Amino acid sequence: MVSILVAGLVSGSIYALIASGLSLVWGALGVFNFAHGVLLMMGAYVAWWVSAPGGLGLGLLVGILACIAFLILAGGLLYALLVRPWIGTANAELTVIMTTIAGAMFLENAALYLFGGRLKVLDQVVSGTVSIGGTAMQAQNLLVIVLAPLLLGALALFLKLSKYGLAIRAIAQNREAAQLLGIRIERMYLATFAVSAVLAGVAGVMIGGLFNLSPGMGSDPLLRAFLVVVFGGLGSLPGTIVAAYLIGLIEAGSSYYIGIYWTPVVLFAVLITVLLVRPNGLLGRPA
């Protein structure tokens, strides 16, 4: 029972990190980043390449710092190349899905080209096992469970209290009015993308420490993050976080009790049921 709970909380934490990045970008820009999973993959690979003996061998701390720096850059570039040209056009919402899919295709194959298809192993941030309530668990799991809420709490405070956060929320509510108040939209968009990319990168490092690295490693978490944002309500950070943990726990519970292959069916059934009752998700605003 405890192990199911742990598994659910670990995946819930990771989904929350990924999905809140997606939700943040949707809230501010009104576009959806299908390359988000690839950012996660790139974060893990950069951390691996800088830290592991197979790459530069500089240790994990440098690897994580490099990963964060790289993703700020990558998020900004992604925005400038694949999103900005279409912002404000009639079909931005749909065109950007296509451009970011193309971006994902590019980057996934670039990773395949640079690093090959063989699985890589990233060092865990903390090693060993911890015993809680008589159940042994990997220390990395505990770290994920503790770190994710801290990061998301920091994000929520940032959005609630800081000048930048207020600006981002102002843009999400009314772009023209925000512009009239002198908020520099372009810079805010860039910052939103960078923050969202860093969240994906942190998730990538976490997943990299628990599973193996592969160029396609981002697609499965991204799919779950899609379910999470739809389930919780797009653009609602509290909804996203609640939904992430719910999905993580449902997934862990159903793969234990019903079988791993039926888990997707259970998830989808739950999702459809919720959407039939609340078409905008658990805590979403009407479109």
Added chain:
Amino acid sequence: MAAIAAAVVLPQIFTSGVSQNLAVVALLFAVVASNWDLTLGYAGIFNFAHVAFFGIAGYVAAIATIHLGLPVWWDILLAVAVIAMLSGVTAALALRLRGIYVALVTFAFVQLCVALIVSQKDWTGGAVGLVGVPDLEIAGGPLGADPKNYVYLSAGLLLASTFFLRKLVASDFGLSLIALRDNEAYAVARGVSAMRQRVLAMVASSLFTAAAGAVYAHYLIVASPDVFSFSLTTLILSMTLLGGTATIFGPILGAIALTVVTEQLAGFGVIRFMIIAVLIVLTLRFLPGGIWSVGTHWVGRKASKSRRSKETGSLPQ
């Protein structure tokens, strides 16, 4: 018209085995891409389930012939019937949602279909796929004896599908879809049922897609989960968008162009997907109406107004 003529002439031009294979794949993908355009371009529904209809139809045909012993050809009809029902149910559920939610839910739907198919090893062959789909027969002999036959079959399917789609979009039904896309409130006020027309559009667009999926499985003699892969979804969606949405002929042109380009770049290995990705972004940036819009722009000076309005109405609102 040029695209149809090309489809008829293709078997004569492509005589080698490699190019015949290329022609079959291009023609079948053209069916999928142009039918996708009915929902994407004309009805303005951004659904991702279309490739799943193509893939599942292959599985229905394979299971019907291998496990249930249904005679070939009939399994194609069965696949079309099953997919029509499936698309109706999916659409009725997904279309309660709006915009981006439809895209996300149908995208998730495809992935979950794959998970389910891969898990039911006894029926579907798991990750390997269901091997040994029997060849189609004509006059008692296997159709694949002469590979040219599959080129003709695919070309015939594309012709029938294109005729069906062109008739459909020009009909009252097609006009009501465009009206719903461009101004839903107004169309509904005029008595058009948004839900019913959109579900019907999804079902209509799934019919030939399913037939193409079943033929594809017979042609490859295997129904494989690869069909659902993200890269194939991306590729076929690119065909639709690069060709030009809300044109029907555009996606056909896009399918043929992209299949040929992909084949030409085969020697580049994984880099070819990077090149295609760049091509997609550049086209979306500089040719938002797709390749087809270039052609219509050329003849645009002489063409009627209706033709010109097609260029501008590129993507769904």
